[in-house]
Amino acid sequence: MPDIISAENLKKSYGGNIAVDKLNLHIKKGEFFGFLGPNGAGKTTTIRMITGILKPDYGTIMIDGHASSEKQKIAQTIGVIPESRGFYDWMTAIEYLGFFADLYGITGKEKEKRIASLLSEVDLTKRKHSRIGTYSRGMRQRLGLARALINNPQILFLDEPTLGLDPQGQEDIQSLLKKLNAKGVTVFLSSHLLNEVANLCSRIGIINNGKLVAEGTVSELQEKTKLKDKNLTDIFLHLTRNNQ
Amino acid sequence: MFTHIWKKEIRGELYTWKSMLWLVIASLLFSFTSYLLLTNQELSLLDQTELLWLLGKIMIGVALLIVTIDASSILNVEFEKETAESLFLSPISLRDLILGKLFASLTLWAAIFVISIPYIVVTSAGSHLAWAFMGYVALLGTLGVVGLVFLIFGISLLYRSSKNTITTALIILLAFATPALFTSTLKNDIVSQTFSAINPIDNIFNSLDNVLVDYKTSLLDNWQFLLPLIVFCVVAFLFLFLSAKRFTKQGIIKND
Numbered sequence: 001m002p003d004i005i006s007a008e009n010l011k012k013s014y015g016g017n018i019a020v021d022k023l024n025l026h027i028k029k030g031e032f033f034g035f036l037g038p039n040g041a042g043k044t045t046t047i048r049m050i051t052g053i054l055k056p057d058y059g060t061i062m063i064d065g066h067a068s069s070e071k072q073k074i075a076q077t078i079g080v081i082p083e084s085r086g087f088y089d090w091m092t093a094i095e096y097l098g099f100f101a102d103l104y105g106i107t108g109k110e111k112e113k114r115i116a117s118l119l120s121e122v123d124l125t126k127r128k129h130s131r132i133g134t135y136s137r138g139m140r141q142r143l144g145l146a147r148a149l150i151n152n153p154q155i156l157f158l159d160e161p162t163l164g165l166d167p168q169g170q171e172d173i174q175s176l177l178k179k180l181n182a183k184g185v186t187v188f189l190s191s192h193l194l195n196e197v198a199n200l201c202s203r204i205g206i207i208n209n210g211k212l213v214a215e216g217t218v219s220e221l222q223e224k225t226k227l228k229d230k231n232l233t234d235i236f237l238h239l240t241r242n243n244q
Numbered sequence: 245m246f247t248h249i250w251k252k253e254i255r256g257e258l259y260t261w262k263s264m265l266w267l268v269i270a271s272l273l274f275s276f277t278s279y280l281l282l283t284n285q286e287l288s289l290l291d292q293t294e295l296l297w298l299l300g301k302i303m304i305g306v307a308l309l310i311v312t313i314d315a316s317s318i319l320n321v322e323f324e325k326e327t328a329e330s331l332f333l334s335p336i337s338l339r340d341l342i343l344g345k346l347f348a349s350l351t352l353w354a355a356i357f358v359i360s361i362p363y364i365v366v367t368s369a370g371s372h373l374a375w376a377f378m379g380y381v382a383l384l385g386t387l388g389v390v391g392l393v394f395l396i397f398g399i400s401l402l403y404r405s406s407k408n409t410i411t412t413a414l415i416i417l418l419a420f421a422t423p424a425l426f427t428s429t430l431k432n433d434i435v436s437q438t439f440s441a442i443n444p445i446d447n448i449f450n451s452l453d454n455v456l457v458d459y460k461t462s463l464l465d466n467w468q469f470l471l472p473l474i475v476f477c478v479v480a481f482l483f484l485f486l487s488a489k490r491f492t493k494q495g496i497i498k499n500d
Contacts, residue, residue, distance in 0.1 A: 051333060052333075053332060053495060053497060054495045055493070055495050071335075071337075072335045075333065075334055075335040076335060080333045082329040082333065083329075084326035085326065086325045086326030086328075086329070087327065088325075088327060090256055090260075099248065100330075102248040103331075103334040103336050104334060104335060
């Protein structure tokens, strides 16, 4: 299976602080990749570099065979729930998705069909004519997911998609992600919720102080760390504490 | 692509109470000025051409002020409300975004101009200058607005903050507008005359004077005023271009 995301020697620093240091990532098509790290480890910076929001100081990125300079092609391939979750509060859900569909060049019946299907998938059909400003945090997260899926992306990047959600909200998002991955969408999930990552992801990468300190399935990580009977939380703490 | 941004801005920024309030304020100011000019004992003694010139100055001045305030936040709001990241993750380019926002600012100017038409018609009744007055207010106002918006967008991309942009933009507007209000007798020295020759607001007012007071209505007669205005637009565009280059280099997210 070819790599759908390939990042080589990524480096980014802010002033004198190195946020990401010589990071290499290779993700195969259809994978559900979990990206873990403590606060300030470089997760968001890595996602922003891969999705083209930030320019790396050094290194190369390829997304589905496109170099990072091919912004338009990459934008059509990926869907992102970014860390900053601003919405146009004065719009309704249907207007919001319609606006983004326009930006992706989706028009006419196809646009209507896709918006209706996404609203139903994220369970917002009943509130489609309500202003986003009146939505709860969970509804906004689900709308963000619908926006990320408006262009039928092959790769979905999620930066803490369940942050601040109640267990029901978390469960809703997780089951949606499972469905999408089953349909062949490659998922890149950054999360603080280790159980969520352990349950959903086929492979996990752990970043600490800007460096990728471990990568593999949960059992591979157990072997690498020699923590055979331990869970992901123990492995994560072991790796991030040892590398501080 | 920029038309989608333009449409969004018209709905989200122009069809709001804030914008409607601006238009009501503009309309009240035009009504008050026209009423004073036509009924006040001393002001009504002014020659009609002088009266039109005064009204034209007020119309363009008010429009430039409103557009400055509006344009100072129209781009920054995307950074302040954290919508910029989602926007730039879509296939939209910075050029499309700027173009869409520029057209939104021009739409606000067009709305102010449309409001001013009845006042132009009433105050120029009986003279042969109504069409020339209207045409030159439209032309000079549009050039002034385009240059000013380029400048403000350039500042917005540097600061990414409405508060800082509006403060800087108002200082620039005042720096241009205040000397333009001085009479020509106060502009005797070479420095004042040079500044007056390149000052866009001075050139707008002088062109209106040329058209309305001296009856020189052809574009050829006004080229000495139009040229500095076009140069102002070009310089403001270059500033925006450099500012956009710096913005692209820094990335949409300045610091993490």
